[in-house]
Amino acid sequence: MTALQISEAAAASGVPVSTPRYSERIGLLEPGRTSSGYRVYDNAVRDRLEFVLAIERLGVPLGRVADVLRARDKGPCSTVRRELREQLVDQVAATLRQIQELRALERRFADGFERLDALPDQATGCSFLRAPHPFTTDPPAPLGAGAGAGAGAGAGE
Structure with a gap:
């Protein structure tokens, strides 16, 4: 050709x-x-x-494709298979971590919905704002604690 x-x-x-x-x-x-x-x-x-x-x-990041290409350039298919297997094992592990993180986020959302559904029907005010934040296990920041109070709460989760 x-x-x-x-x-x-x-x-x-x-x-x-x-x-x-x-x-x-x-x-x-x-x-x-x-x-x-x-x-x-x-x-x-x-x-x-x-x-x-x-x-x-297959989901191998471009930055790691070069490793598989080097294996392909150097030797037999067994070398490529071994390198590609390592890459795929890493991708599976990363995917499982992401799934765990998403499940934790889903649980936090479900907790938030439960808190919303449990709110009393009040004419004024909303106690939800004084309740623990549904997306973090940290205690809520005191009201009027200044600008930026509570900023970043839950960011490490």
């Missing part, structure tokens, strides 16, 4: 032209150049682009 220009290679891969340009800028791709300076993608570069895209689709 003949070498393709960047727009043709991008179209063949189903990505915008900015994708191979960015991959080149961060050192993942090294396309050839014509005598007039246009990028050209031969089979090897297009194969590398497809490999990068496949790894990205």
Whole structure:
């Protein structure tokens, strides 16, 4: 197959032209150049682009794709498999942490709804503002404690 220009290679891969340009800028791709300076993608570069895209689709961050590419460049598939497995294990662990954080947030929202639903129907005032904040375990800041009082409450959760 003949070498393709960047727009043709991008179209063949189903990505915008900015994708191979960015991959080149961060050192993942090294396309050839014509005598007039246009990028050209031969089979090897297009194969590398497809490999990068496949790894990205698995959820490996671009910053870590380079590690898998180095493994691919150095040795057999077993090396690539080992490196990619490490990357995926890290991604699964990060995803599980995010799920835990989201579940904790969901519990705080549920607590907030329970507090809202438990509010007495008063003609004036709202005791909810004096109750512990539904999104933190910290005690509420005293009313009138000055500007910024209570700022950042719950930020560490």
